Amino acid sequence: MDPFKKTYEFAASAGALEGYVYRRKDMDMDALPNWVGNLKTAYGLLPREVLGSVQHFIDQTLGRASKSLILALGENHELVTMLNSMIKGPLPRSPDDFQKGKWFQM
16 A cells, blocks of 8 residues: 555544544443554554654644543553554643644644
């Protein structure tokens, strides 16, 4: 699969996860491990040059998802740990930490 398709599919799944877990307490715990595991696998398949360009955005999207999961499941939950392994920069302050002007950071 070409790097553009890999990147799009990863980003779409990461964004969907962020929206699904946003401040939510009634998550489908049967689906989440597969979802996060598939994201981890897809992350590992992204080319290094792609990650160099988009890691900041991954940090923000998965960071907000992580913060939502921390609120619901606790900081030491395995899903939080798995998400955090894909985050290379600082975590957002909260699930509500949306940066303005993100398109201008490209």
